[in-house]
Amino acid sequence: METKESKLKWIAGLSNGETIIEGEGVASRVEGELSPWWKLQEYLNKNNLTINSFYLACGGQHFNLPSVNPKFNGEKPLGYNCFRMVQTDSLVGDNSKDELYICAEAIYKCYKVQLWVDEKDTLKCWVNLVRDKEWQ
């Protein structure tokens, strides 16, 4: 069972002014190599860089997390994370209820702000606030 190629990409603005786009340049997708996300982490560690801004893009549509200089007087995140989630019924014939999401996280001291976008319908997004377990 194959999940369709994602239409959404993450885009990170780095502390040295570079912009890294998922699947391109530093974060290219090359068979047998690290995924774009882990390549980004490696690049940040190797060059002692941090992420200043982070958003998800689908064509001209942008889903922005708060940056280190947040708009609207928001709070500056300590870091960012991004992953995809699959939910699937795999032991049955009907996989129409399969779901695929991308989640970008802005990380704060005791909570995370999650921005979820439906990969099957990129017009749908949700925002979640998740407390770190130690603060629950």
Place this chain on the structure above:
Amino acid sequence: MALTQDWKSQGTTATTIDTTDSIAFSDGTFGHPIQVGSYNDGTHVRTSGGTDKSASNSPHNTKYLTSTTMSLNGGASANLSTLTTANSPLKITVSESVNITVTGVKMYAYDGTTTTNAPSGMNVYLAEQGDTSWKLAHGSGNALVLNDQTTPATSHDFYVAISASPTSIGTKDTNKVRVEFTYQ
């Protein structure tokens, strides 16, 4: 390549569980019902046409005995923790062309309509290979949590034991098993 999930019923040889197939529990003979309150003595792969796809593969069967024990392929009671990867009835492989990590893996049975609901008319127990006890995995709130695989790789295998028991008479084919995981 995009993300791929491959589900196999393991036995003397493996049977791929395609999206049109289902898992069929029986009293040991394919197509034979399990008595209410008893557990599966057979786990087979059923095609959408109703045939036994795993007929020539002697698929492994794990039968719930107590919360910490099982019968493997009709054998004597054994601790669930002794189940090997090779003898696990289900092997789920998540693969990508690039090296990914797979975390937050959850597996549960539900009624086929609402993921928070328990399966209808049956009990479904799940365990990850190496677990010491079964999990009555009914609905997303009671899911079996599998171990994270945090070393990036192009392929990640998960081995699962499954056992089921009807709580009422009748076919239970509306129930489903759902898997959730995150990757990056």
